[in-house]
Amino acid sequence: MRVVVPFSADRPKTRLSDTLDPTERRAFARAMLGDVVETVRDAGADPEVLATEPVEVDAPVEVDDRRLSLAVNDALRDGLPAAVVMADLALATQRSVRRLVDTEGDVVVAPGRGAGTNAIVVRHPEFRVDYHGASFLDHADAARELGAAIRVVDSFRLATDVDEPSDLVELLVHGDGAARDWLVDAGFELDDDGGRVGIRRR
């Protein structure tokens, strides 16, 4: 299956501004992108990166600097079925990606926290994505309006987009790719000194 991986190459991961400087955020975001592309390929699917500007990665890259939903809907027109998997799903594994693409349904969604849509499979030609706001609910509504069968994939790994400092905990605990290595090399470690487990930097 085609798997479109949208990537914001210009100003990635702004919600990590307090934790990483701009150069670090770019490097970290690229490491996550590389992990996602590799995981998608290992899962037997065909990654295609859809980036806001050219980026070096081991997959075909299409550059489209329009806003996310427009660019993705255009990419979907190039052939269905297709999946869209966000480039910051650094906890994704072969197994979770396979669960996604193997789940039948006109529209299959792996929700993210905060009513987001972290990954989606589209098999219905009239379905359009809209990532603004509570997109999980909007996508469910849109599928219903089309009479399309919607299925939800219940995966913690696919639900965890690495966006905020607290998400780095998840990557340190559950990750095993280049993005986790990048974090460890950058001096991050778990902070388990009492209370909730957090991160600290050496």
Added chain:
Amino acid sequence: MRVVVPFSADRPKTRLSDTLDPTERRAFARAMLGDVVETVRDAGADPEVLATEPVEVDAPVEVDDRRLSLAVNDALRDGLPAAVVMADLALATQRSVRRLVDTEGDVVVAPGRGAGTNAIVVRHPEFRVDYHGASFLDHADAARELGAAIRVVDSFRLATDVDEPSDLVELLVHGDGAARDWLVDAGFELDDDGGRVGIRRR
């Protein structure tokens, strides 16, 4: 399978203090407990509530006011296999609970965010739980030391313990039980006015 559901009856959900008053927190926590017990039973398993003080709920209740890990380990001694499912997993469904109890392994863990252990199945007689700190990692280590096979259940629903205000978003979006109804009746709704989806109270 026996499913022990630990419940802190005395001071539940203190991390929701800014959002709900003490009486509300008790009512909300009891609604979640009721949902979890019902879901466990619907999944074909046998819920047993392990509470810090007597509580009215549609399941056998054992009162044990010692700290969580001690009480749970004692409860596990009453018979294996057994699962331990936290009382604030208000997003749990029949299906996710069945995935948990049907996964083979001496120890099966459904991690929570922040390296927590939201649900666990114990089939190895020498395994002991320890919920302090990064319990997911500690449980994995403990299983390894025993030579016990550990398996991880990848479920967003089981990973989402409802603990903090941002977790209420997940319950509003994905829940369908009494706890969600309680929140809606209390005036909570999604706040999708831009940026991240949050909650507001009417």
